[in-house]
Amino acid sequence: MTDWNAMSDEAFRREMRAFIEAEYPRELRYILRRARWDEMKGWWGKLYGKGWIAPNWPRAEGGMGLDAGKMVIYLEEMERYGVARSPDQGITQVGPILMQFGTEAQKRHYLPRTLSGECIWCQGYSEPNAGSDLASLQTAAVPEGDHFVVNGQKIWTTLAHDATHIYLLARTDRQAKKQQGISFLLADLKTPGITIRPIRNIAGHEEFCEVFFDRVRVPRENLVGKLNEGWTVAKALLSFERLNIGSPRRPQYALRRLEMLARAKGLLDDPGFVDRFIALKLDLEDLASLYGRFVGRAKRGEPLGEDVSMLKIWAMETWQQLTELLIEAGAEEGVIAGVREIAGVETDFLSPFYYARPATIYGGSSEIQRNILAKYVLKLPS
Numbered sequence: 001m002t003d004w005n006a007m008s009d010e011a012f013r014r015e016m017r018a019f020i021e022a023e024y025p026r027e028l029r030y031i032l033r034r035a036r037w038d039e040m041k042g043w044w045g046k047l048y049g050k051g052w053i054a055p056n057w058p059r060a061e062g063g064m065g066l067d068a069g070k071m072v073i074y075l076e077e078m079e080r081y082g083v084a085r086s087p088d089q090g091i092t093q094v095g096p097i098l099m100q101f102g103t104e105a106q107k108r109h110y111l112p113r114t115l116s117g118e119c120i121w122c123q124g125y126s127e128p129n130a131g132s133d134l135a136s137l138q139t140a141a142v143p144e145g146d147h148f149v150v151n152g153q154k155i156w157t158t159l160a161h162d163a164t165h166i167y168l169l170a171r172t173d174r175q176a177k178k179q180q181g182i183s184f185l186l187a188d189l190k191t192p193g194i195t196i197r198p199i200r201n202i203a204g205h206e207e208f209c210e211v212f213f214d215r216v217r218v219p220r221e222n223l224v225g226k227l228n229e230g231w232t233v234a235k236a237l238l239s240f241e242r243l244n245i246g247s248p249r250r251p252q253y254a255l256r257r258l259e260m261l262a263r264a265k266g267l268l269d270d271p272g273f274v275d276r277f278i279a280l281k282l283d284l285e286d287l288a289s290l291y292g293r294f295v296g297r298a299k300r301g302e303p304l305g306e307d308v309s310m311l312k313i314w315a316m317e318t319w320q321q322l323t324e325l326l327i328e329a330g331a332e333e334g335v336i337a338g339v340r341e342i343a344g345v346e347t348d349f350l351s352p353f354y355y356a357r358p359a360t361i362y363g364g365s366s367e368i369q370r371n372i373l374a375k376y377v378l379k380l381p382s
């Protein structure tokens with residue numbers, strides 16, 4: 001098995017670039033919406049075949065075991081070619097969680113299937129009245145023999161209509177304090193009683209769904225961690241999610257488009273524009289180095305810590321500012337939907353802007369991340 005970390009950065013970058021350019025479908029470059037599984041499964045198969053589907057997993061589990069520096073190169077190369085994000089929650093979140101909290105049987109069953117794409121995961125955390133205040137969730141799982149019977153509703157479940165499995169939080173003890181009566185379960189979405197209804201977003205894409213549970217029988221062996229202690233698992237998973245969302249990948253793409261447009265329009269001669277552009281470019285450099293630090297922690301198996309919230313805020317707010325500057329740079333063309341051509345450069349101004357808007361909401365809103373930093377990192381009084 002190749003030790004990618006032992007390669008020089010240049011050789012690793014070269015090999016990645018050649019592979020991506022040869023194998024990634026051209027028509028899926030730079031698409032400005034979440035790609036669907038049908039579109040991505042061919043590419044998934046190629047990455048899986050090469051052993052490159054899970055850069056963050058240890059090699060012993062079938063991952064690449066990349067160190068922080070190589071991880072940044074991996075993301076940069078994907079970004080450079082405009083590779084769309086696959087339905088990757090199994091790789092970025094479920095895998096690391098099962099390695100930490102799963103039973104041997106769960107690991108044996110789910111890890112290889114998650115790598116191969118046989119199991120595609122979605123996240124059943126949020127409910128209509130439990131988003132930021134996640135611990136208020138009401139979906140209930142009642143033990144009955146060797147099953148739990150689950151009733152309730154999840155919402156904003158990204159790409160549930162493409163997934164085969166869901167990981168969900170459910171209340172297993174109504175008497176306990178909010179956080180203490182919650183358990184973390186895995187469910188097959190084909191189980192009778194599960195209904196998935198897509199929701200259309202402002203850009204017209206069906207990116208997320210409502211998921212309804214009506215007397216759904218989930219085997220007890222699908223409990224991850226201990227009964228009523230799912231909050232610990234849930235929080236660890238959110239840290240992995242924040243690490244993934246905090247990657248410099250998406251803001252880098254926006255920066256590259258902005259730079260191309262600015263060159264074409266001569267904006268780099270405008271000191272006012274250059275001030276803002278350079279400030280954002282430097283913010284992005286800092287983001288890449290901060291990201292590298294957290295990837296290093298994850299790789300060493302250290303807890304990510306509450307300060308990973310800083311990464312998420314920084315990545316998402318920088319991304320939003322870049323998409324706003326892109327619209328301004330487009331001037332009157334910048335507010336028209338669809339691909340516009342300015343001085344020979346084709347740019348879709350509004351899609352990146354729309355795409356970046358919810359980023360300060362999902363994975364925990366910026367306000368909630370700031371609360372976490374205030375409470376747990378700065379130790380300010382609540």
Ligand SMILES: Cc1cc2nc3c(=O)[nH]c(=O)nc-3n(C[C@H](O)[C@H](O)[C@H](O)COP(=O)(O)OP(=O)(O)OC[C@H]3O[C@@H](n4cnc5c(N)ncnc54)[C@H](O)[C@@H]3O)c2cc1C
Nearest residue numbers: 123124125126131132156157158358361362363364365367
């Ligand atoms: C594109 C997208 C994809 C998503 N995908 C998923 C998914 O796959 N699975 C899933 O489970 N969920 C998903 N979500 C849901 C997401 O996690 C929630 O939207 C988010 O946690 C906020 O919850 P809410 O929408 O209920 O807003 P609310 O919690 O009602 O918050 C409304 C506003 O009040 C602010 N606020 C709330 N409480 C506080 C507080 N204590 N202090 C300061 N400000 C506060 C919030 O910051 C926000 O601005 C997704 C959301 C989006 C937008």
